[in-house]
Amino acid sequence: MAKNKKAAVMTQTTWKNALKRDWQLYLLLLFPLAMVAVFNYAAYPGLRMVFMDYNPVKGYSGSPWVGMGTFRKIFQDADFINALKSSIAFNLMDLLVGFPMPIILALILNELRYAGFKKVTQTILYLPHFLSWAIIGSVAYTMFRPTTGLVNMFLMNLGVIQDGIPFLTEKWHWAATYLLIGVWQGMGWGTIIYLAAITGINGELYEAAMIDGANRWKRMWHITLPGIKGTVVTLLIMNLGRVMGSNLERLSVFANTQVRDFQYQLAVYIYNKGLQSGKYSMATAVNLFQSLVGVALVLLSDKIAKMLGEEGLL
Numbered sequence: 001m002a003k004n005k006k007a008a009v010m011t012q013t014t015w016k017n018a019l020k021r022d023w024q025l026y027l028l029l030l031f032p033l034a035m036v037a038v039f040n041y042a043a044y045p046g047l048r049m050v051f052m053d054y055n056p057v058k059g060y061s062g063s064p065w066v067g068m069g070t071f072r073k074i075f076q077d078a079d080f081i082n083a084l085k086s087s088i089a090f091n092l093m094d095l096l097v098g099f100p101m102p103i104i105l106a107l108i109l110n111e112l113r114y115a116g117f118k119k120v121t122q123t124i125l126y127l128p129h130f131l132s133w134a135i136i137g138s139v140a141y142t143m144f145r146p147t148t149g150l151v152n153m154f155l156m157n158l159g160v161i162q163d164g165i166p167f168l169t170e171k172w173h174w175a176a177t178y179l180l181i182g183v184w185q186g187m188g189w190g191t192i193i194y195l196a197a198i199t200g201i202n203g204e205l206y207e208a209a210m211i212d213g214a215n216r217w218k219r220m221w222h223i224t225l226p227g228i229k230g231t232v233v234t235l236l237i238m239n240l241g242r243v244m245g246s247n248l249e250r251l252s253v254f255a256n257t258q259v260r261d262f263q264y265q266l267a268v269y270i271y272n273k274g275l276q277s278g279k280y281s282m283a284t285a286v287n288l289f290q291s292l293v294g295v296a297l298v299l300l301s302d303k304i305a306k307m308l309g310e311e312g313l314l
Contacts, residue, residue: 050288054281070285080286083269086262090179091243098183099239102190103232107220109191110198122195125188133185137253140181144168174259182250193235194228201227233310241298244290266290 019026050070052063074080105125112118128136143150144167152164167177201224209219248267255263266286274283305311 047284047288049281050285052281054284056278056280066281070281071289074282074285074289077282079264080269082261083264083266087246087265087267088243090175090262090265091245093175093179094182095239095243097179098186099190099236101183101187102194103228105187105191106194106198106228107224109195110224111216111220122188122191125191127188128185129189131185133247133249133253136181136185140177140254141168144177168254169256169258171259171262174254174256175262178254178262190235194231197228197231198224230311233305237298237301237305240301241294243297244293 048060049063051065051067052060053066053070054060054063109118109122112121141149144152144165146152146164146166146169149164149167151167152161155161156164165173167173205223205227206219209223214222244266246265246267248271251263251265251268270283270286273279273286
């Protein structure tokens with residue numbers, strides 16, 4: 001008994017023993033931890049400029065305090081209201097169109113039996129996620145120009161259309177093209193996550209279902225989908241937190257004066273007010289507003305998920 005107790009004490013890992021054994025790994029962690037601290041947390045004291053009429057020349061000590069005046073100015077700004085409406089509308093459409101696609105693709109890929117074709121398909125689907133929006137934008141303009149784009153030229157040569165379709169120059173066509181390109185760019189990454197979740201499902205469930213005579217569709221509906229339900233809920237909560245956000249790089253590559261009503265979203269508003277106009281207090285206030293609403297949406301959706309019997313995110 002005494003020997004077993006002594007062995008148990010010796011096998012307990014203290015922080016000193018762990019540090020001595022894995023000091024190289026802890027040393028490697030210092031740099032990313034420092035980067036997170038600097039870029040994620042060191043900027044927090046600068047949020048006080050939201051309550052100031054901040055002037056970079058005068059600095060924090062010389063800039064006057066205005067309290068909630070910056071927020072009142074923002075909510076009375078017509079450009080902000082338009083940017084807010086566009087951001088919410090496009091993010092909700094992104095969520096509606098883009099969220100189910102990775103799930104569908106993961107289910108299809110999981111059912112493929114030819115391993116070589118499956119690997120090639122996965123690579124093709126993942127690749128767009130690692131491309132910059134500058135590259136994607138240049139390819140999109142090559143494909144979808146009204147007269148010289150490859151798609152319009154192909155359709156006109158076939159006699160399907162007489163005039164080029166304004167994919168990127170008319171706001172409603174632009175909206176559809178913008179959304180579909182975004183879905184194409186992001187669906188591969190979500191597919192990886194769902195495929196990883198599918199691999200965690202017990203294979204004996206499929207064997208039992210096959211013995212009972214369940215076909216592929218029934219196995220997919222009654223085993224695979226319930227098996228990844230927790231992952232679906234988690235990713236849905238995270239995506240709801242991004243409803244107020246927008247991607248400046250994505251919007252910039254598809255910028256066009258003819259579609260400004262749809263293209264002018266919060267990221268563009270922040271860039272115009274902050275870097276171009278020098279209204280740093282307004283830009284910071286809008287960014288803070290986005291973050292607070294995003295956190296509120298995540299907490300609310302997490303609470304609703306738990307009320308419905310799911311584990312939630314937090």
